Amino acid sequence: MSGGPGLPQERRLVTAVPGPESQARLARKQSLVADGVGNALPVFVAEAGGGVLVDVDGNSLIDLASGIAVTTVGNAAPAVVRRVHEQVDAFTHTCFMVTPYDGYVDVCAELADLTPGGHAKKSALFNSGAEAVENAVKIARVATGRDAVGVFDHAYHGRTNLTMAMTAKNMPYKHGFGPFAGEVYRAPLSYPFRDGLSGDEAAARAVDVLDKQVGADNLACVVIEPILGEGGFVVPAPGFLPALASWCRERGVVFIADEIQSGFCRTGDWFACDHEDVVPDLVTTAKGMAGGLPLAAVTGRAELMDSVHAGGLGGTYGGNPVACAAALGAIEEMRTHDLPARARAVGERIRGHLEKLRAEHPVVADIRGRGAMMAIELCVPGTTEPDAARAAAVNAACHRAGVVTLTCGTWGNVFRFLPPLATTDDLLDEAFAVVAEAFTATA
């Protein structure tokens, strides 16, 4: 078996989804894997590549999820596979803190080059997004000598103790898992569909909370997703992020952009902050950066990054050589195929399909996103009342028809579309025809 872009790029259903082979494996999974680890779509994957996932029953599904914005370059992308093979043959681990190797430093060089801003930058590498966010906060606290962390409504930053505190949504991320880390304060976000505020008005509202309820002098950092991920792909009104960043700069608060979901070409530029020329002090990255292998980073102003004493940052596996090789392969794919441009084209194509959908189905209340990070919010027609039941019904219908869709949002009423950028226009058109049929069938 071999995946990658050589797989036939087609939707092909040979059984029900999930089929009998997947169902047999699911029973085994249920006896061995903790129930807390759920599945959006319980098909077992045998191979994947380009824009499709092939399951153990032989069904070929169109992927609109990319394993949650991870396989941006396509699953088993050629440069990722080649570099991983080379690295696995050479060595698999040393622990960078014991004996260093080039791949780690090469990834840091790419991050210094690609992340927003022309200032001197340094990076530290980790295993997961949550670990990167935790470390960004550690760095900001040491650098400022302050404790408080400002976060936003609808935020998602991970599942560890500190990042659960920073995440907004109770179910399923926080429920029963407290007590949570202290000194985390939540401010209102800019959510144009729901608040109707301009970027400046929404920033003033957020700054008022941070200034009056926390106090700038107590704030180590403000952490924000420049486009929300799990919280519903909300794009803040123009001007919101720049106003927030400049307030932070004036008050000595470290401005941290969590680009774990939005970074690495997804939004049609290398980073979502680039769209408004926002230059964060620190950036957290993970997901799309390594083509599916676990790798995360904090990148930022050299003097900030260097405020931490030797040994204060790191971890056994952080910047594992195989994961670094995968990241270098993924970045090679992004550059070679100009994936920021591809993301913009994919986004335009998806937006066209979504406009048609909204014209026919008034439950589609908002279309938003950037590049290949697009979403629709479903509400009871004529209101802003979330319609999560309809989203769940449409989602299930898409899955049965062989299209891997994902929902998100605080109320579970948002569809997010995250196709691999290695997908084809034909696959996208077919996938959105299936989505449209699912809306009609569930009307």
Ligand SMILES: *Cc1c(COP(=O)(O)O)cnc(C)c1O
């Ligand atoms: C996924 C995500 C995280 C957490 O990353 P993990 O690798 O799952 O720990 C943090 N922030 C954002 C914005 C994310 O989308």
